[in-house]
Amino acid sequence: MRAQRQSLRAGGLGAPESLDVVRVRADFPILEQRVRGKPLVYLDSAATSQKPRAVIDAIANYYLEDNANVHRGVHLLSERATQAYEGARGKVKRFINAAHDHEIVFVRGTTEAINLVAQTYGRRRVSPGDEILITEMEHHSDIVPWQLLCEEKGAVLRVAPIDDEGQLLLDEMERLIGPRTRLLALAHVSNALGTINPVRRIVEMAHRRKVPVLVDGAQAAPHLALDMQSLGCDFYAFSGHKLFGPTGIGVLYGRAELLEEMPPWQGGGDMISSVTFEKTTYNKLPYKFEAGTPDIAGAIGLGAAIDYVSALGLSAIAAHEHGLLAYATEALRRVPGLRLIGTAKEKASVLSFLLGDVHPHDIGTVLDREGIAIRTGHHCAQPLMRRLGVAATARASLAFYNRREDVDALVLGLHKVLEVFA
Amino acid sequence: MSSELRDLYQEVVIDHSRKPRNFRKPEGANRSAEGVNPLCGDQITLYLKLTGDVIEDIGFEGAGCAISKASASLMTTALKKKTKAETETLFEQVHSMLTEGPSAKVDPQALGKLAALSGVWEFPARVKCATLAWHTLRSALDGAGAAVSTE
Numbered sequence: 001m002r003a004q005r006q007s008l009r010a011g012g013l014g015a016p017e018s019l020d021v022v023r024v025r026a027d028f029p030i031l032e033q034r035v036r037g038k039p040l041v042y043l044d045s046a047a048t049s050q051k052p053r054a055v056i057d058a059i060a061n062y063y064l065e066d067n068a069n070v071h072r073g074v075h076l077l078s079e080r081a082t083q084a085y086e087g088a089r090g091k092v093k094r095f096i097n098a099a100h101d102h103e104i105v106f107v108r109g110t111t112e113a114i115n116l117v118a119q120t121y122g123r124r125r126v127s128p129g130d131e132i133l134i135t136e137m138e139h140h141s142d143i144v145p146w147q148l149l150c151e152e153k154g155a156v157l158r159v160a161p162i163d164d165e166g167q168l169l170l171d172e173m174e175r176l177i178g179p180r181t182r183l184l185a186l187a188h189v190s191n192a193l194g195t196i197n198p199v200r201r202i203v204e205m206a207h208r209r210k211v212p213v214l215v216d217g218a219q220a221a222p223h224l225a226l227d228m229q230s231l232g233c234d235f236y237a238f239s240g241h242k243l244f245g246p247t248g249i250g251v252l253y254g255r256a257e258l259l260e261e262m263p264p265w266q267g268g269g270d271m272i273s274s275v276t277f278e279k280t281t282y283n284k285l286p287y288k289f290e291a292g293t294p295d296i297a298g299a300i301g302l303g304a305a306i307d308y309v310s311a312l313g314l315s316a317i318a319a320h321e322h323g324l325l326a327y328a329t330e331a332l333r334r335v336p337g338l339r340l341i342g343t344a345k346e347k348a349s350v351l352s353f354l355l356g357d358v359h360p361h362d363i364g365t366v367l368d369r370e371g372i373a374i375r376t377g378h379h380c381a382q383p384l385m386r387r388l389g390v391a392a393t394a395r396a397s398l399a400f401y402n403r404r405e406d407v408d409a410l411v412l413g414l415h416k417v418l419e420v421f422a
Numbered sequence: 423m424s425s426e427l428r429d430l431y432q433e434v435v436i437d438h439s440r441k442p443r444n445f446r447k448p449e450g451a452n453r454s455a456e457g458v459n460p461l462c463g464d465q466i467t468l469y470l471k472l473t474g475d476v477i478e479d480i481g482f483e484g485a486g487c488a489i490s491k492a493s494a495s496l497m498t499t500a501l502k503k504k505t506k507a508e509t510e511t512l513f514e515q516v517h518s519m520l521t522e523g524p525s526a527k528v529d530p531q532a533l534g535k536l537a538a539l540s541g542v543w544e545f546p547a548r549v550k551c552a553t554l555a556w557h558t559l560r561s562a563l564d565g566a567g568a569a570v571s572t573e
Binding site: 036360361365366 | 426430436462
């Protein structure tokens with residue numbers, strides 16, 4: 001793993017702003033395979049990303065050499081496991097430029113992070129008649145936890161609208177922030193459309209009204225350089241598996257001040273400092289929110305993914321993906337009958353589209369036979385689909401390991417689709 | 423085009439998805455049920471005019487992929503004047519064809535035009551698309567009335 005990382009750094013990636021895709025792809029063993037007799041063209045990274053060998057090795061090495069429970073053993077393996085686990089926390093903290101390590105809470109993923117905030121911060125702060133503000137482009141995981149909270153508390157869910165390009169209407173949003181608004185929750189990057197929301201501006205807007213902001217960063221973390229201190233948000237959630245790390249691990253960042261005042265979520269080991277049958281004193285941050293043995297291997301894998309991404313450099317990744325998105329947008333627009341859904345000015349490398357009257361599910365099946373993996377359906381954003389007047393879309397999502405050849409294969413595949421449904 | 427794809431999207435299937443038959447609410451319909459496939463957003467409302475034990479008329483409305491639409495359309499053409507028991511037998515045969523393929527004990531030819539769906543078994547992710555209409559039918563016949571989900 002260490003050797004790999006070094007080779008990546010010293011391996012002639014060229015100028016710091018450029019990315020050698022051939023070399024990068026060699027780090028992702030899964031991409032080498034053929035599926036259905038064709039070379040795999042993986043265009044579904046927004047659903048889950050592939051993992052570099054460095055991540056797979058880090059997890060294997062942990063189980064091969066260091067496996068033990070954390071925070072409790074006096075023995076050497078436990079010490080090593082604890083160091084690796086806490087080391088991963090430090091990597092996350094630096095990756096998103098949080099102010100403190102203890103602002104990083106390990107959770108199962110973005111969904112769990114949002115539920116944690118709804119069930120602790122939300123339950124304590126929200127009363128009947130209060131309001132939670134979200135947006136029309138949210139993923140179900142940033143809708144349903146708030147609905148559950150509103151139902152329990154007799155609170156009201158308000159929804160900020162978008163325009164037809166898939167961009168938030170900021171003036172409308174500002175009008176919806178009222179005296180009863182207790183929290184604003186929104187996606188940094190839309191999973192279905194790729195829209196990048198101007199989160200920093202929105203945080204300023206909300207904070208002027210003393211409204212805290214939770215950002216669903218599941219789709220942003222793999223593409224954008226994150227800086228919590230500059231973004232200024234109160235909570236930020238993301239998943240390891242979309243960031244080239246393993247499934248089952250994710251991060252809730254919370255400003256220490258807010259995390260301190262929140263009650264614990266789940267009770268159990270690790271989250272206590274002392275227990276008697278009369279009273280339990282809770283552990284300090286972040287352990288107060290990490291009941292039970294955590295996903296140690298997952299955290300270590302996530303740490304390795306962050307090392308990998310950081311070595312490539314987020315600016316190089318962004319530049320590569322930006323070029324690829326422009327190329328793909330142009331190429332798809334030339335496919336007869338293709339309509340892009342989501343054409344925001346600021347976009348991550350996600351292309352949602354319709355093709356004539358062919359149902360996206362049928363597009364997906366034909367492409368799969370060409371070895372091309374895309375996502376089809378409502379992308380867990382049914383209210384957004386309804387707002388845009390479509391039942392479903394086909395979605396190609398690109399990561400830094402994708403090339404122009406992948407886009408060319410997609411275009412050829414779409415012509416096959418047109419052939420089948422001519 | 424690969425042979426599997428040709429098997430899946432047979433001419434009859436494409437035709438029925440483009441021009442679904444009985445795509446309407448029949449006059450005098452006395453049973454209905456709704457079916458959804460939450461995975462892809464397919465949605466179908468099935469209507470029956472049931473006289474005693476016999477399906478006098480049948481129709482459907484909704485939106486979905488080619489397979490789900492064609493399957494619903496083909497089903498409606500196969501079921502007119504059939505009894506509940508005959509319908510149930512046919513469902514079982516279609517279900518075997520869709521899930522077991524050539525190893526199924528049914529002779530696709532005996533299923534008439536429904537045999538056009540014989541290629542679906544090679545696409546496990548699409549079996550639910552093809553069975554949605556049939557599950558919805560069962561719910562309409564049972565008179566349960568609650569929405570059917572493929573999940």
